[in-house]
Amino acid sequence: xxxxxxxxxxxxxxxxxxxxxxxxxxxxxxxxxxxxxxxxxxxxxxxxxxxxxxxxxxxxxxxxxxxxxxxxxxxxxxxxxxxxxxxxxxxxxxxxxxxxxxxxxxxxxxxxxxxxxxxxxxxxxxxxxxxxxxxxxxxxxxxxxxxxxxxxxxxxxxxxxxxxxxxxxxxxxxxxxxxxxxxxxxxxxxxxxxxxxxxxxxxxxxxxxxxxxxxxxxxxxxxxxxxxxxxxxxxxxx
Numbered sequence: 724x725x726x727x728x729x730x731x732x733x734x735x736x737x738x739x740x741x742x743x744x745x746x747x748x749x750x751x752x753x754x755x756x757x758x759x760x761x762x763x764x765x766x767x768x769x770x771x772x773x774x775x776x777x778x779x780x781x782x783x784x785x786x787x788x789x790x791x792x793x794x795x796x797x798x799x800x801x802x803x804x805x806x807x808x809x810x811x812x813x814x815x816x817x818x819x820x821x822x823x824x825x826x827x828x829x830x831x832x833x834x835x836x837x838x839x840x841x842x843x844x845x846x847x848x849x850x851x852x853x854x855x856x857x858x859x860x861x862x863x864x865x866x867x868x869x870x871x872x873x874x875x876x877x878x879x880x881x882x883x884x885x886x887x888x889x890x891x892x893x894x895x896x897x898x899x900x901x902x903x904x905x906x907x908x909x910x911x912x913x914x915x916x917x918x919x920x921x922x923x924x925x926x927x928x929x930x931x932x933x934x935x936x937x938x939x940x941x942x943x944x945x946x947x948x949x950x951x952x953x954x955x956x957x958x959x960x961x
Contacts, residue, residue, distance in 0.1 A: 737792045738928065739816070740921035741777065743769040743809040744801025744829040745852060745896065750776045751921035753929070754784050760922035769808045777812070789820055793937065795924050798826035799946035800860040800877055801852055806945040817940035825935050826943045827927060829919035830862040830877050830895075835930075836923045837894040838866045840914055847874065847890045851897025852919070854879050859897030860948055861885055871931050879949045887911070 736756055742749040748769055751760035761776050781788065796813040799806045817824045833850035841848065845867035852860040859882060863875040875886070882903035887893070893901070894914035901908065901915075928935050 737786065737790055738795055738925060739777070739781070739788075739791050739793075740795035740797075740827075740924045741773065741809050741813055742797030742829060742832065742919050742921045742924065743773055743805040744797045744799055745805065745918045746802075747918045747920075748772050748776055749797070749919065749921040750780050751925050752780050752784055752786065753925045754786055758922050758925050759784055760920065762918075762920050762922070764918075769805055773808060773812055788816060791816075791820060791822055793823050793825065795825045795827055795921070795928065796943065797829045797832060797919055797921065797924065798943075799829055800854070800879065800948035801829050801919070803947065806947070810943070810945055814940040814943070823937040824940050824943045825928065825937050826946070827924040827935070828862070828877060828946060830860065831864075831873070831927060832919040832921075832923040833895050833917060834862070834864045834866070835871070835927045836917055836920060837892050837914055838864075838871070840894070840917075841892040841912055843891045843912075844868055846892070848892040848894070849885070849887060849890055851885075851893065851895035853896040853899055854949065857881060857900065858949075859885070859895075859900055861895075861897060863890070871927075871934070877946060877948050 738753040740751045746766040748765045749762040794813045794817050830850040837848050849863050854860045862877045865872045882900035883905045892912040894917045898915035
């Protein structure tokens with residue numbers, strides 16, 4: 724699809740975002756310049772709840788699925804099952820109405836929220852998600868009021884291997900391991916209860932559209948990270 728087509732998406736501003744990468748079900752709608760959202764902690768209840776949440780949100784704003792200009796999915800990393808659920812719903816809707824999809828990293832969504840919560844106007848932050856097995860998914864970002872930059876690609880690491888130097892804030896469920904970090908974090912702001920939210924994916928798209936890749940529904944793929952790391956290690960042994 725052409726760059727012109729994508730510029731029309733942002734002009735029309737009717738986008739639906741879905742994230743089920745953690746123990747939360749999160750949906751958001753950008754319509755007429757306003758973001759409307761529903762975010763609920765529903766462990767192991769994603770399958771039963773995500774479609775009703777989508778239907779309810781669209782109905783409240785009087786928006787039909789056919790009116791959407793694009794869909795956004797939380798790409799991961801996160802729960803394998805949760806990612807498959809969100810991708811299944813988003814790809815199904817996108818195929819039905821022949822609209823493009825943007826896959827936004829769940830860590831990026833979390834970093835956008837952390838940037839908003841932080842008392843610092845600029846600096847560096849780390850977004851985390853608990854990967855279980857004494858590991859966490861994480862990525863580092865640099866932010867200011869007008870800029871947002873990924874400094875390190877999403878990774879899965881032991882807590883002792885996370886580079887926490889020179890950061891102002893950390894967020895996410897991966898902070899359950901913060902007592903194991905290898906450096907002092909006395910001056911760091913912590914937001915351990917935060918999860919990736921669909922509304923923050925839409926905020927990211929609004930503020931930094933040049934960083935967003937729009938694709939057809941059959942092209943988008945989950946960002947598993949742990950699988951990717953295992954594959955790279957296997958390739959290196961060949």
